[in-house]
Amino acid sequence: MGHSLLAFIVVIGVLVFVHELGHFLAARACGVGVEVFSLGFGPKILKLKRATTQYCISAIPLGGYVKMTGEEPGAAQLLNESDRHLSYTHKSVGQRALIVAAGPVFNFFLALVIFYLLYQTCGLYMGLPQVGEVVQNSAAMAAGIKEGDIIKEIDDTPIHSFEDISRIVSNSEGKPLAILVEREGQVHSFTISPQPREGKNLFGETVNRFVLGIIGTGETFHNPLNPLEAASRAVSDTYGIVKLTLLSVVKMFTGAVSTDNMGGPIMIAKVAGDQARAGFEHFIWFIAIISVNLGIINLFPIPVLDGGHLLFLSIEAVKGSPVSTRVRETMVKFGVVVLTTLMIFAFYNDIVKLFNGGLQ
Structure with a gap:
């Protein structure tokens, strides 16, 4: 159990770091100030301040976040005129969309890099x-x-x-x-x-x-594969996982595939532990697969997720003004309910499989 827990923390840590790094670098490239870069949620365990950004590791290792200047509703109005140029809210729709999309894109990029390095060093x-x-x-x-x-x-x-x-x-x-x-x-x-x-x-x-x-x-x-062959296989594998993941989701919603196949953190921890025991190549291959899944899930048009933010930005681009605060808050609450329900269901599936011997 301890081995699986450690493997789970490593997997989640790598994926969250890469995802948030995408948001962080895109924000910096667009001239947006970053106040906090956190791995994990909740109370901060370790903190390090560099320039205007606080880098920290928080107690709950099930995600992370990048807090940008002027990102929260009403925060931009409280900024001094001299800091207004650092505000996320005051950037163009295109720049904000780039910042939001960078997280999932970095997850896909991580998978590509892992697959490429594996094929280049190990071949087939x-x-x-x-x-x-x-x-x-x-x-x-x-x-x-x-x-x-x-x-x-x-x-x-x-x-x-x-x-x-x-x-x-x-x-x-x-x-x-x-x-x-x-x-x-x-x-x-x-x-x-x-x-x-x-x-x-x-x-x-x-x-x-x-x-x-x-x-x-x-x-x-x-x-053995040459660099071009390794790159081609990496792109092909990443595309294949994207296609398979989306098809799995569609089949679950249509009832063609049982939702019992949906897994949560317990299943990920178990599989991560198995892959770590199987060897380093298997373990980082698993990280690549989960990274693609994380990128896809974050692009779902559910408020709270990156896809939800991109949906709001798309509406703003069409209508020429931001979605009203009231509508946004209502949709965010709905998104929280949806995600919480899915998480509870995934945990339930994991626990049922655990007690029925399906996660041995």
Whole structure:
């Protein structure tokens, strides 16, 4: 438990620091004064004053904040004329939107950097394109594919890994594929039509996938990546996580996926501890995934979140004046209720799984 708690604090600390650093640097770049840069909420445990900014670590490590000059309602009117240029409220809509968006953007950037460094330093471990087993009554067995065959080409596309085979076959839509295999030093040609087979996707839904009916040997090889390849994979992975996260949220709202899958701090702590025990690479990979999730969640148009602030700024840009204080306060209260409800539900799910053995 102590190991998971420490891992959780490290994960949250890194993510919050990067998120708030985005707001902080954007505010400074736009000429806005920053009064407080805090990791955590509540009572301040450690404080350090540099120039006009107080940097601190607070008692509750479940977030953080950047307090800007003239940010709070009515605070800008209390400023001296000489300090008015430092006020967040007096900046243009575009500048304020940049400051708000910088937090989530930095979370996405952190994921990109982590993925890039991992791919650049560690490369990829991929499955050998060799048949370890042929499934009974499959298209591959009917065509004459045998254990030990090495797949060299599919439809004139060179095959370098078992992942290449899976990708091409999955996208085949069942059309016949011309396949070249190497067997005992000789090359043999086959034409195989992949067959649909029921399976479960990441959301537990039943789907049809096209398969040949072969299983790999389980052996892997190391594939180093050059800087361009590493960057391309980093962008692809980040985009994939964004797409998967948004799809998960949509499916939860439509009821296609159970809300029981929603997890909170206990689940994050448990998984963080597991990944930390699995090794440094697994742990920072997990940080990258959670960082993308945090960036997406913060962009939801819910008052209190960055997305809610961007919504208010969008309305201001269209109507030419800020949203009234009364409307803003009402919406913020609504946002607090929504977030509190979601947090309670996530905690409830975690506790139920904990007592039912789902978070062992």
